[in-house]
Amino acid sequence: MTQEIQYYTDSALSDLFREFFTQFKIDNEYKYVKLIDASIIQSKIIEIDYNDFTDEMKNIFENKSEKIIHEIMYRAIIEIFQVRYGSGERINIEHEDILKFKIINSKFNKIFSKPNYFTDEMKKQINTHWEVIKENKNKKKRQLAQEKINEIEKLAGKELTKWIDDKSDEHKLLDLVESRIYKIIISQNNSHEVYTVVKFENHFESILLGSERSIDWLNVLMNTEIKPDRLYSNDFYKIILNTIIAKAKMKSVPKEHVFNRISFKNNEIIYDLANDDFQGILISSKKISKISFDENTPVFTRPKTTIQQDLPIYDNENALDDLVDLLQIKDRQLFKIHLISKFLEHIPIPIMLFDGKAGSFKTTTTASIKRIIDPSGSTKEDNVMSIPNKYDDIIMALYHRYETVLENVTKIDNETSDVFCRAITGSSNIKRELYSNFDEVILTFKRKLTINGVTPNLDNTDLQQRIISYDRNTSKIIGEDEYERIFAEIKPKVLGQIFQTLQKVLCKIDNFSIVPKTRMADFEKWGELISQSLGYEEESFRELYLSKLESSAISSKEAHPIVSIIEAIMADKKDYRDTMGNLYSLIKKIAVEMGIDITSKYIRFPKISGQLGRELTVVEPVLEKLGYSVKQWNNTEYNEFTKNAKLVSISNNFIPMNDYSCTECLWFIHTHKSLNQVQLDHKQHKIEMISNA
Secondary structure (H helix, E strand, C coil): CCCCCCCCCHHHHHHHHHHHHHHCEECCEEHHHHHHHHHHHCCCCEEEEHHHCCHHHHHHHHHCCHHHHHHHHHHHHHHHHHHHHCHHHHHHHHHHCCCCEEEECCCCCCEECCCCCCCHHHHHHHHHHHHHHHHCCCHHHHHHHHHHHHHHHHHCCCCCCCCCCCCCHHHHHHHHHHHCEEEEEEECCCCCCEEEEEEECCEEEEEECCCHHHHHHHHHHHHHHHCCCCCCCHHHHHHHHHHHHHHHHHCCCCEECCEECEEEECCEEEEECCCCCCEEEEECCCCEEEEECCCCCCCEECCCCCCCCCCCCCCCCCHHHHHHHHHCECCHHHHHHHHHHCCCCCCCCCEEEEECCCCCCHHHHHHHHHHHHCCCCCCCHHHCECCCCCHHHHHHHHHCCCEEEECCCCEECHHHHHHHHHHHHCCEEEEECCCCCCCEEEEECCCEEEEEECCCEECCHHHHCCEEEECECHHHCCCHHHHHHHHHHHHHHHHHHHHHHHHHHHHHHHHCCCCCCCCCHHHHHHHHHHHHHCCCCCCHHHHHHHHHHHHHHHHHHHHCHHHHHHHHHCCCCCEEEEEHHHHHHHHHHHHHHCCCCCCCCCCCCCCCHHHHHHHHHHHHHHHHHCCEEEEEEECCCCCCCCCCCEEEEEEECCCCHHHCCCHHHHHHHHHCCCHHHHHHHHHHHHHHHHHHC
16 A cells, blocks of 8 residues: 655755765765766766665655656756756756666656756746846846846746747848848949848858849748748838848948859959859869859859859860851851850950851850850740840840840941940940939949841941951751750860860969050950960961951941042042042042942942041941041131031051061051051061061
């Protein structure tokens, strides 16, 4: 028959067992004191033999619940630690959940650890903190008391109290978002744009505040960490984002260049693979490696047009030749160098131009170029676009793409030509922020461009000097399915060879210099070194490039009959000067004599004298290469011409070619306007050739 249990408080029961553990001996050794010490030092489980208990203690075991037995024995053992080692050690043991014990008994055949209970001391501390919460009006002190209570609850293994926060949902989310930002910058490309670098799902990424991606990020934070049971509109999140943007602008946070697909910084290239893990390919003079982006990586933007690129494969040194064979490019060396140079974000690169009849695979060729450099999709249609009709739309199309391919181009007006030139050189473009206000957005960016068309009309002087036109052999056109199969196979290998070539160039570029011969000086320098890194002879690239420019000038001459007419006028003259009206009359007369139908809509010929000035400006680069300089001005003096009349002068700087036999001097003839300078340059060059010989 079970003995009637004497009434004990929890505290008294704990005292009873504590006394037992400290007094029980076997062979003059305090058995349980020794076991308790070993549990901490050697992380051993304390085995408590039920048979060692007194009858009174056994009776308690029979009548008390497992929960009560667990708590009173744990409390007894932990208080022994406190006496022997101090309260600090006790707190560590409880916090780390070190103490484990087992009662050798059929009723409780399990291992016990820290129970979920409050000690008397814990209860006392909680009551003290509750008084602070109820009586104190100071918000910080109330929050501190709440945190202390949560710490005690956590120590006891209890569920944490959820406090009613007096902050609004907007303030809670704002605090959370700002705590997750590793870096915040204002874009040098567009001062209206603020970017943050955050860690999200085990990767770092840069996010444009105010973008759809930034709203999605805040939505996830709100629904996972603050209020998972509520839905908020996009306007709610825009309030938070606008607040952060305003703070950044008012506090003058640092400005940094924001890169699109490719960065060049500290003589290193990073190519953004645009994958979900936010990784890129780092190309330096020392190595090529795949990297994960972090807070120290240059800031990249990923517009909706940016898609994931294939991983490069580095096992084919002939991949670029395979690509040229597939695209059937005639100018093999020049095209390979031009393609590789498009991966140089920091320098101006000429436009690639592909013209030809319909059905000559121009779209397929130009789309393939973009898929190698900056893919926007898996099909050719995803990677080409028509020229937008509106000026602002053209700017934004270029701004959001590292490489832009424009197809079926027939004519580019002066305004669009200026936009293209600024995009190539990295100058600023201005657009209106909204049609409802007068604020202007200044966009500064350097981009790469490829154009295709049947017979594109590119009249702008500056644009003509920034174009390389390519011819293709289209006699062996293959089906699209076969083309896609081959292209998909060689594309990763092409990327691999391009990256390996760029690494070779980076090893040598600091100690490499040339005397540029065109306005695309950086392209000449990097292109020449790329050429040598591909195994071509020195200066062979520049000879090809200059020859290409010359042939382009001849093509322009054929397209503009006014050039041939001016050559006829200047055949026996050194200089010509007259009014624009008189020159126009003379040009019309010679055109008729030459059999040119100046009334045909298919002939580029100024219909009235007022159009002659613009036509002379268009053909000026061609005339310069042929040795002529043209000047237009308004007469402001009293002389043989009517005051305020539009005057024009043409000078013949032609020098007989047989007087010079070197490439450099031939180039001087076509570029220098000063005959004296050409002669001086040639004289110096002859001296150098003699001394070198």
